[in-house]
Amino acid sequence: MLAELREALGSLKESFPDYDGGGYEIAGLVWFQGWNDMCTPPAVPEYTRNLANLIKDVRKELKLPNLPVVIGETGNCNHVVFRKAQAAVADLPELKGTVAFVPTGDFLRPAQESPNVTHGHHWFGNAESYFLIGNALGKAMKKLLEAAK
Secondary structure, eight states: HHHHHHHHTTTTTHHHHOOOOOOOOOEEEEEEOOHHHTSSSGGGGGHHHHHHHHHHHHHHHHHHHOOOOEEEEEOOSOHHHHHHHHHHTTSTTTTTTTEEEEEOOGGGOOGSSOOOOHHHGGGGGGGHHHHHHHHHHHHHHHHHHHOOO
């Protein structure tokens, strides 16, 4: 992930021809991941600590010690223990106030109302689900950024 970030930042002019070289700001990170960890039973009890360590490592690597992070819940499953492990990261004392957790389970639409009925792991390809998730993640990031001012 960090290698891809460095590559993207190093080629801004190629990706954005109108970019004037005036710099950039990494203002926050949205983390919307977890399905494979959830499906690996030994990973579940380690998820909270692993994600907290990832956040700390990314902040250290980017030299952004208070980088706001929004965690999007893997809400398209019924794995309550895993979802609680994700939520717990935002409550860790060392991350409190700079990390937000966004529940997303209410955004899952029924398979029969979606274009890809066999892909629950991808929200059944439902655009409404993705829109609602993105909107909620964006609102949470906006709130973190305002609090950081």
